[in-house]
Amino acid sequence: xxxxxxxxxxxxxxxxxxxxxxxxxxxxxxGLGGDWRALPFTALSLGNLLILMASSVALxxxxxxxxxxxxxLSCCLGALFLMMQLLVWRDLMSxxxxxxxxxxxxxxxxxxxLHGTLVLGGLAALATTRAMVATWYWHGMSILWMYLxxxxxxxx
Amino acid sequence: MKIFSTDHKVIGKQYLTLAFFSVALGIVxxxxxxxxxxxxxxxxxxxxxxxxxxxxxxxxxxxxxxxxMSIHGTLMVFFVLSTAPQGGFGNYFLxxxxxxxxxxxxxxxxxxxxxxxLALMALLASFAVEGGAPLSGWTAYPPLSALGQVAGPGxxxxxxxxxxxxxxxxxxxxxxAINFITTIxxxxxxxxxxxxxxxxxxxxxxxxxISLLAFGxxxxxxxxxxxxxNLGTSFFxxxxxxxxxQLQNHSGGSPILWQHLFWFFGHPEVYIAILPGMGxxxxxLSVFARxxxxxxxxxxxxxxxxxxxxFFVWGHHMFISGMSPYSSIAFSLITLAVGVPSAIKTFxxxxxxxxxxxRFTTSMLFALGFVSVFVSGGLTGLFLGQPAIxxxxxxxxxxxxxxxxxxxxxxxxAIFSAMYFWFxxxxxxxxxxxxxxxxxxxxxxxxxxxxxxxxxxGILGAPRRYADFKELEFLAKSGILQRITTYSAYCTAxxxxxxxxxxxxAKWRGPLATIxxxxxTTLEWTEPSESNVVNHAPxxxxxxxxxxxFVMQSDQ
Numbered sequence: 001x002x003x004x005x006x007x008x009x010x011x012x013x014x015x016x017x018x019x020x021x022x023x024x025x026x027x028x029x030x031g032l033g034g035d036w037r038a039l040p041f042t043a044l045s046l047g048n049l050l051i052l053m054a055s056s057v058a059l060x061x062x063x064x065x066x067x068x069x070x071x072x073l074s075c076c077l078g079a080l081f082l083m084m085q086l087l088v089w090r091d092l093m094s095x096x097x098x099x100x101x102x103x104x105x106x107x108x109x110x111x112x113x114l115h116g117t118l119v120l121g122g123l124a125a126l127a128t129t130r131a132m133v134a135t136w137y138w139h140g141m142s143i144l145w146m147y148l149x150x151x152x153x154x155x156x
Numbered sequence: 157m158k159i160f161s162t163d164h165k166v167i168g169k170q171y172l173t174l175a176f177f178s179v180a181l182g183i184v185x186x187x188x189x190x191x192x193x194x195x196x197x198x199x200x201x202x203x204x205x206x207x208x209x210x211x212x213x214x215x216x217x218x219x220x221x222x223x224x225m226s227i228h229g230t231l232m233v234f235f236v237l238s239t240a241p242q243g244g245f246g247n248y249f250l251x252x253x254x255x256x257x258x259x260x261x262x263x264x265x266x267x268x269x270x271x272x273x274l275a276l277m278a279l280l281a282s283f284a285v286e287g288g289a290p291l292s293g294w295t296a297y298p299p300l301s302a303l304g305q306v307a308g309p310g311x312x313x314x315x316x317x318x319x320x321x322x323x324x325x326x327x328x329x330x331x332x333a334i335n336f337i338t339t340i341x342x343x344x345x346x347x348x349x350x351x352x353x354x355x356x357x358x359x360x361x362x363x364x365x366i367s368l369l370a371f372g373x374x375x376x377x378x379x380x381x382x383x384x385x386n387l388g389t390s391f392f393x394x395x396x397x398x399x400x401x402q403l404q405n406h407s408g409g410s411p412i413l414w415q416h417l418f419w420f421f422g423h424p425e426v427y428i429a430i431l432p433g434m435g436x437x438x439x440x441l442s443v444f445a446r447x448x449x450x451x452x453x454x455x456x457x458x459x460x461x462x463x464x465x466x467f468f469v470w471g472h473h474m475f476i477s478g479m480s481p482y483s484s485i486a487f488s489l490i491t492l493a494v495g496v497p498s499a500i501k502t503f504x505x506x507x508x509x510x511x512x513x514x515r516f517t518t519s520m521l522f523a524l525g526f527v528s529v530f531v532s533g534g535l536t537g538l539f540l541g542q543p544a545i546x547x548x549x550x551x552x553x554x555x556x557x558x559x560x561x562x563x564x565x566x567x568x569x570a571i572f573s574a575m576y577f578w579f580x581x582x583x584x585x586x587x588x589x590x591x592x593x594x595x596x597x598x599x600x601x602x603x604x605x606x607x608x609x610x611x612x613x614g615i616l617g618a619p620r621r622y623a624d625f626k627e628l629e630f631l632a633k634s635g636i637l638q639r640i641t642t643y644s645a646y647c648t649a650x651x652x653x654x655x656x657x658x659x660x661x662a663k664w665r666g667p668l669a670t671i672x673x674x675x676x677t678t679l680e681w682t683e684p685s686e687s688n689v690v691n692h693a694p695x696x697x698x699x700x701x702x703x704x705x706f707v708m709q710s711d712q
Contacts, residue, residue: 003260003342010334010368017372021417025380028413029391035408100388103408110383 001131008133012140015118019111019144023151026107030155037102038156040095048084049149051077052119056142059126063135071130078123078138085116104155111148115141160270162262167269168248169582174269174276175240178231179568183649185228190642192216194635196624209309210288221623222291223310227279229294230318233425234325235276237567241432242367243272243332245574246360248582250336252680253354255345255688260338264331271328275321282310282317290315293621295418298392298411299399302384306400319382326375329367336364345679347690352709354678354694355455359435362459363428366466370424377417384409412477419470426563427466430530431459433570434501437523439694440573441505443676444520445512446705448695451504458497458504465494475543476550484543491541498534502527513698513705517674518592522573525600526566532604533562536611551621554614557607565603572599572655579662580669581680587662595654602648609637609644677708 030036055077062070089109097105119141125134161167191198196216203211203220210220247265251258259265282289287309292301296318305312340361344353353361383389384406392414393406442449449455471479471487479487505527514520536558539545549555572595579587616634618625625631625638672681678694688710696707 003338006338006341007261007334010337014330014334014368014372017369018376021373021376021420022380025376025391025413025417028416029409032410032413033408035395099383100390103390106383106387106389106391110379114379 001133004131004133005136008136012137015140015144018114019148022107022111022114026151026155029103029107035102036104036155039092039097039104039108039152041152041156042088042091044084044091045088045149048081048088049145051084052081052142052145055081056139059135059138063132071126074138075123075126078119078126082116082119082123085112088112107155108152115145115148118144160266162258162266164247164251164259164262164265165582167265168244168246170269171239171243171247171272172245174273175236175244175571178235178239178276182228182231182236183652185224185231187645187649189221189224189228190645192221192623193625194639194642196626207288216623218623219291219309220288222293222308222621223283223289223314225621226291226293226310226318227282227289230279230321232564233294233429234322235272235279237429237563238325238329238425239272240571241436241567241574242336242360242363242428243269245356245436245571245578246332246336246363246432249578249680250339250357250360251343252581253357253678254340254343254348255679255690256339256343259335260343261335264335268328268331268335271324271331275324275328278317278321278324282314282321285313285317287312287314290318292318295422296381296414297418298381298384298409298414299394299397299404302381302392302411302414303397303399303404304385306402306404316382316385319378319385323375323378323382326371326378329371330375333364333367333371336360337368340364345688345690348679348709351453351456352690352693354435355438355449355452356432356435358456358459359432359438362463363431366424366428366431366463369467370421370428373417374421374425377414377421380417381414412474415474415477416470419473420467422473423470424463424466426559427462429563429567430570431462433526433567434459436570436574436577437505437526438501438508439678440519440523440577441508441527442695442697443577443674444515444517444523445509446515446675446697447508447512448693448697449504450507450510451500452693452695454500455504458500461497462494465490465497469494472541472546475546481543488541488543492538495534495538498530502531502534516593517576518587518589518596519573519576519674521593521596521600522569522576525596526569526573528600529561529569529603530566533558533560533566537562548617549614551619552614553610553618553620556620557610557614560607560610561603565607569599572596575659577674578680579659580673583663583666584669585662585666586669586673587666588658591654591658595651595658598651598654599648602644602651605644606641606648609641613637613641672708675706677706679709682708682710 055074058070058077059074062074099106099109122138122141125137199214201214203216204214207220210217287305290310291308300307300311301315380391384391384393390406390409392411393404393409395407397404438449438455469487469491471483472491475484540549540558576587576592613634616631618631671683677696679688690709692707692709694709698705
């Protein structure tokens with residue numbers, strides 16, 4: 001359906017604007033003074049990025065080959081990503097970084113939390129529809145997380 | 157009529173009802189404020205009944221004044237000016253005008269209305285919570301908006317209500333924007349190419365694009381503010397801040413960061429309020445001048461230019477916040493550049509009526525009134541857009557006068573014009589034109605009488621947001637200006653009762669309307685059974701040698 005394609009493209013633009021403004025807020029906040037502390041990212045968060053990307057790749061093959069198995073694999077990888085994100089949060093907390101500890105951790109919890117919520121919405125969509133636009137949304141979330149991980153690295 | 161209807165006409169009327177309620181409440185709040193400004197020591201017993209804390213013994217505290225002002229601003233900007241022209245008339249008439257059977261996503265329309273409704277309820281709830289409504293104005297500047305109860309009575313739970321309300325409103329607007337853009341791109345009937353759309357549709361289209369890009373920024377800013385307030389983060393709160401003799405436990409944030417985020421949304425918001433009005437006025441002028449729109453394409457391009465430039469001028473709200481003079485100059489130049497497409501539009505409106513066989517209906521009068529207040533309000537923008545002059549005028553009544561003229565009154569005139577124009581389509585009956593004319597002239601004279609004195613007050617240096625001016629020696633002689641403003645506000649508000657009376661009378665008792673009472677050309681005026689294939693531009697009038705002076709878009 002043409003109109004659902006248009007709508008999902010517009011939705012991704014709107015989501016992009018939310019994260020663009022958070023990016024600019026982050027750049028400005030970091031530049032304000034010396035209180036910015038680097039976050040202790042572990043291999044876990046990098047591995048997690050790979051899981052989400054693998055999920056996207058699986059979904060693309062599922063769509064092209066009309067494979068139900070791959071579609072569900074993609075969903076499982078997405079769910080795994082969300083659970084692993086919680087582990088990343090747990091690691092950060094045990095390293096002493098809570099929401100209010102430092103602006104770097106405030107931004108990380110906010111941004112990963114927002115992204116996680118959107119991924120959860122995507123999972124719900126993938127579970128209920130096989131529409132092509134659901135895959136667009138899912139790829140959008142993967143690309144967004146890739147960008148956000150780069151941003152966090154750059155902001156260290 | 158179903159409450160949770162997915163019919164775009166019902167949703168349009170629901171939006172309009174919500175906006176009517178909000179505007180009535182907003183006007184009442186402004187009258188109370190205007191009364192307080194000329195009689196700051198008056199003891200009013202029902203103030204004490206309504207606000208036992210804010211008006212103990214019936215005398216209004218400055219905090220109560222600020223909370224009334226904040227809710228007035230928020231109601232008017234979000235729930236009236238961003239709601240009636242786009243959500244109200246847009247939902248109702250966009251599908252009709254482009255020949256679509258419905259909006260692209262009817263359920264999404266329904267959700268966006270009810271989310272807006274929840275947003276309004278959250279805002280009004282702030283009056284009822286402990287401490288009352290917030291004090292920070294519709295711009296909610298931190299640090300005082302970010303600290304909680306310590307910063308003032310309404311800055312506790314009331315401020316949280318405000319943030320929740322604005323976040324919900326942003327989400328509703330994003331849903332609406334996606335729906336509008338998709339409808340226009342994918343749902344047009346055969347023959348209705350983009351350049352045959354009535355300019356009203358272009359207004360809604362450009363507005364939806366701005367909403368799509370701007371409301372996400374407000375949403376993000378609102379979440380950051382909410383975290384500062386409730387999770388102990390320091391995005392907007394600097395270190396070592398002492399408020400009410402208490403050291404605040406935050407570090408390193410910047411209130412200016414909020415201003416950047418807020419105004420990146422806030423300036424495009426001005427165009428969200430005015431662009432649908434521009435579209436409506438273009439159409440109405442053309443219908444009642446019996447002439448095609450002068451420079452249709454230029455009108456479309458001018459709308460897009462205004463929208464694009466609008467995203468690069470936010471800094472002109474912050475000249476005084478501490479900004480590099482180089483940035484100021486850049487923001488100033490782009491701001492003044494907005495005058496170019498605005499002037500193109502004004503010129504084309506005049507070109508449209510030039511030499512026309514003008515029919516002075518109420519709707520036409522309000523459209524002409526729109527052009528008048530748009531020019532008057534726009535001219536003062538040229539003063540405020542220049543950093544050196546703005547340093548003086550910033551936060552004075554000059555600004556209040558300016559934005560009420562260009563954003564408030566202009567958009568309201570467009571709403572009135574649309575209401576009088578589309579009433580026969582919406583209710584099948586005619587509004588009384590004589591009453592309408594009286595309503596127009598009283599309102600037109602009234603708004604100038606309210607807002608012109610504000611400019612003089614601003615030139616004298618009267619600061620905005622002050623609950624009274626008793627202590628300010630240099631304003632001792634300006635009481636007459638305040639009184640003119642207040643009495644004009646009373647009269648103008650009373651004149652609106654005429655509109656509401658006329659509206660409800662016409663709705664139930666008005667004379668029945670014909671299908672196309674204005675001899676207009678666009679698709680909403682066709683018989684419902686006719687096929688909607690479009691063969692003509694939206695504004696074919698007065699063809700030489702033809703007996704009928706208009707050609708409908710669906711005519712062969």
